[in-house]
Amino acid sequence: MTATGLGALALCLFCVAAAALLRLRATRRALVRLQTEAQERASALSESEAFMRTLTETGQASLVVTDRTDRLRHINSQWLALFGYAQEDVPDLRAATMHTDGETARRRLQTLMQPDGSLRHCATRFRRKDGTEFWGLMNSSRVRIGDELLRVTWIIDNTEEHVAAERLRSLAAEQQMLLQNLQVGIVYTGDGMMLRANARFAVMFGFADTDSPVGLGTGCLFHDQTEVPRFGAEVGKAFAAGAVFSGEWRAARQDGSVFDAYARARSIAHPDYQQATIWMIDDITERKRAEEALRVAHAAQLAIFETASVGIAILREGTILRCNRALEEIFGYGPGQLEGQPTRIWYASEGAYAA
Numbered sequence: 240m241t242a243t244g245l246g247a248l249a250l251c252l253f254c255v256a257a258a259a260l261l262r263l264r265a266t267r268r269a270l271v272r273l274q275t276e277a278q279e280r281a282s283a284l285s286e287s288e289a290f291m292r293t294l295t296e297t298g299q300a301s302l303v304v305t306d307r308t309d310r311l312r313h314i315n316s317q318w319l320a321l322f323g324y325a326q327e328d329v330p331d332l333r334a335a336t337m338h339t340d341g342e343t344a345r346r347r348l349q350t351l352m353q354p355d356g357s358l359r360h361c362a363t364r365f366r367r368k369d370g371t372e373f374w375g376l377m378n379s380s381r382v383r384i385g386d387e388l389l390r391v392t393w394i395i396d397n398t399e400e401h402v403a404a405e406r407l408r409s410l411a412a413e414q415q416m417l418l419q420n421l422q423v424g425i426v427y428t429g430d431g432m433m434l435r436a437n438a439r440f441a442v443m444f445g446f447a448d449t450d451s452p453v454g455l456g457t458g459c460l461f462h463d464q465t466e467v468p469r470f471g472a473e474v475g476k477a478f479a480a481g482a483v484f485s486g487e488w489r490a491a492r493q494d495g496s497v498f499d500a501y502a503r504a505r506s507i508a509h510p511d512y513q514q515a516t517i518w519m520i521d522d523i524t525e526r527k528r529a530e531e532a533l534r535v536a537h538a539a540q541l542a543i544f545e546t547a548s549v550g551i552a553i554l555r556e557g558t559i560l561r562c563n564r565a566l567e568e569i570f571g572y573g574p575g576q577l578e579g580q581p582t583r584i585w586y587a588s589e590g591a592y593a594a
Contacts, residue, residue, distance in 0.1 A: 300393040307388060309333045321375075321396060323368040339364035339372050356381040358392075362401060365394070374401035424520040429512030431457055431471075443500075443522055445492035460500075462491040474516075478506045487523070498524040557582050 301318035305311055311332050319326065322337065338344035344363055351361055358379040365375045379392040424440030426433055433452045441449050444460060458467050470488055477484035483505050490500035501523045509515030544551055550566030552559055559577050567577055570585065586592035 300395045303334070303392050303394070305334045305390050305392070309335055312389060318394070321367075321394065322365070328368070337365050339366045356390075362397065374398045376400075424518075424522075426452065426518045426520070427507075427515070428457055428518065429509055429515045431514075433457060434515075440520065443492075443520065444490070445494050445496070459493075460490055462489045462497045474504060477504075478514075478516075490520075498522055499527045552577075554582060 301321045302313070302315040303311055303318050304313040311329050311334065314329060324332070335341050335345055340347075348358060348361060348363065352358055358377060361377050361379075362374055363377065364372055366372050373396055375394045376397040377392055377394045379390055382389050382391055422439060424437065424443045426436040426440050428434060433455050436446075436449050436452050438449055441447070441451065444452070446452050458464060461467050461470070466488055470486070473486060474484045483503060485501070485503045487499060487501045490498055492498065499522070500520055502518050502520045504516050504518045507515050507517055544563050547563055547565060550563065550569045552562040552566050554560065559580050559582060562577050564574065567574060570577065583592050
């Protein structure tokens with residue numbers, strides 16, 4: 240090979256070596272960059288894991304992560320404390336064993352799932368390791384990590400709240416039973432509108448059912464509409480004094496018939512109304528008729544008593560309680576002078592009185 244050829248070859252080899260060196264430097268820079276990015280990602284991941292661990296361990300709720308086979312993949316310390324298990328118990332546990340009703344409870348929860356598979360504020364009974372049971376409020380969501388579908392569930396012990404809610408429902412049911420079976424009409428009103436009534440009230444005022452009066456004004460319960468303002472003023476006066484109102488009025492049924500009603504009313508607090516009231520109403524028509532019949536009979540008897548031609552007296556233990564005018568005239572007394580006097584004054588002597 241000539242000198243020229245050797246020179247050209249050397250030049251080519253130099254260029255190749257220079258290119259290789261440049262590529263090596265670029266590769267080293269790329270490796271350094273990749274290592275730096277990997278370290279940054281590892282640091283970020285470590286910080287994220289530390290944050291999530293702190294979040295799950297310091298929260299109020301217990302956390303459990305399960306897979307498709309119902310195995311517990313992760314739990315926090317609150318979950319262990321709530322269910323009474325130790326960390327070494329976890330590998331052998333299945334989520335279904337935590338439910339008091341086992342698979343039945345899980346199937347019920349599946350019916351409550353939203354389209355995305357999540358559960359929101361579902362109350363269910365759980366069983367601890369020692370066999371005791373409690374009510375838990377759970378929220379659950381599906382999450383996909385890589386190719387694996389997991390379920391993350393948060394559980395809060397709400398036994399006290401559940402017991403209180405059940406007691407409240409029981410009391411409400413008892414009150415409803417009492418309300419519907421009382422033999423007086425009961426109606427709740429708010430700002431002059433009927434809100435709720437029992438069966439006796441509906442029958443008394445001729446409504447088809449207890450829902451019919453709801454939303455109607457109380458004016459429809461009066462035969463004479465001019466009575467409404469006067470009656471309302473009396474009620475307001477009693478409430479202003481902090482007293483219970485009681486009064487009578489001529490009431491109207493839905494068919495237009497009229498009856499005598501007696502009501503007792505108390506003001507109650509209601510967040511949606513300025514003036515809310517509970518009314519207890521009796522149909523006193525028969526009582527009023529009986530009172531009127533008694534008054535008429537008493538008036539007739541009094542007329543007979545006063546107009547009789549013979550003297551008549553009502554006595555108690557030797558004392559004249561009452562007498563008619565004829566008796567007063569017989570003994571020469573003025574009207575009312577004999578009342579309260581002893582019967583001794585009718586006799587001329589003690590001997591005659593004693594005999």
